[in-house]
Amino acid sequence: MDTIAQKILMALTGLFLCLFLVVHLVGNLPLLMPLPAAQLRFNAYSEALSHNPLIRLASLVTLASVLVHTLVSLVLTRRNRSARSVRYAVARPAETSPWYARRMGLLGTILLLFLLVHMRTFWWEYKFGEVGVDAAGRRDLYGVVVAAFQAEWYTALYVLCMGALGYHLLHGVASASRTLGLHHRRYGRWLEGLGITFAVGVSAGFAVLPVFVYIMRG
Numbered sequence: 676m677d678t679i680a681q682k683i684l685m686a687l688t689g690l691f692l693c694l695f696l697v698v699h700l701v702g703n704l705p706l707l708m709p710l711p712a713a714q715l716r717f718n719a720y721s722e723a724l725s726h727n728p729l730i731r732l733a734s735l736v737t738l739a740s741v742l743v744h745t746l747v748s749l750v751l752t753r754r755n756r757s758a759r760s761v762r763y764a765v766a767r768p769a770e771t772s773p774w775y776a777r778r779m780g781l782l783g784t785i786l787l788l789f790l791l792v793h794m795r796t797f798w799w800e801y802k803f804g805e806v807g808v809d810a811a812g813r814r815d816l817y818g819v820v821v822a823a824f825q826a827e828w829y830t831a832l833y834v835l836c837m838g839a840l841g842y843h844l845l846h847g848v849a850s851a852s853r854t855l856g857l858h859h860r861r862y863g864r865w866l867e868g869l870g871i872t873f874a875v876g877v878s879a880g881f882a883v884l885p886v887f888v889y890i891m892r893g
């Protein structure tokens with residue numbers, strides 16, 4: 676596969692994961708409701724999702740997108756390194772690109788490790804753990820989330836990882852829109868603003884949830 680096709684694959688899987696993030700964030704918003712609505716709504720939503728075959732398919736596509744996005748990024752990085760076998764004598768990358776654009780690999784690795792921890796805490800626990808039931812008799816995923824964010828270090832880890840997510844999205848969305856040729860002369864600035872709003876909004880939105888649960892449900 677040539678470099679352009681690989682970049683397009685990175686952009687498409689990245690944009691699909693952005694869509695997942697929006698749906699996931701909206702699905703987690705009931706956590707902010709007053710009790711007992713927060714618990715009942717959150718558990719009802721999780722149960723509805725886990726029984727929906729379309730959502731199960733979307734889960735598989737999400738997992739596949741994470742894998743493809745990671746593997747292709749490794750191939751592209753290797754290619755870029757071997758294409759430039761002699762390093763620049765004077766390298767001043769800071770003058771041409773911000774630090775987070777040059778650290779996408781590091782930010783992506785942090786997110787991958789975050790995902791492993793995240794899936795172990797919530798997804799694994801919900802599927803295979805001993806989870807209690809709420810007043811409506813549904814598996815109490817809400818209780819699992821509240822219990823996880825009682826620990827200061829775990830809450831702080833989430834907030835830090837959401838910082839990494841924000842910077843990864845900041846460069847990722849801009850880069851994907853350039854790869855897909857969405858950078859129109861007239862709408863370029865508008866699109867750039869939309870990308871920044873998305874990156875800041877999604878990462879800040881996710882960071883608020885653990886902090887809210889830690890402070891309000893502790």
Ligand code: HEM
Nearest residue numbers: 703721725734737793797798801816820833881882884885
């Ligand atoms: C910070 C606030 C977040 C909370 C409270 C949260 C909560 C949850 C919960 C409760 C589940 C289990 C749901 C289930 O299996 O039915 C889950 C699954 C998942 N979360 Fe999160 N999440 C958060 C942030 C994130 C972020 C930032 C990402 C990605 C970078 C992410 C990626 C995932 C994935 C991939 C799954 C598995 C979904 C599936 O089974 O299709 N989550 N999350």
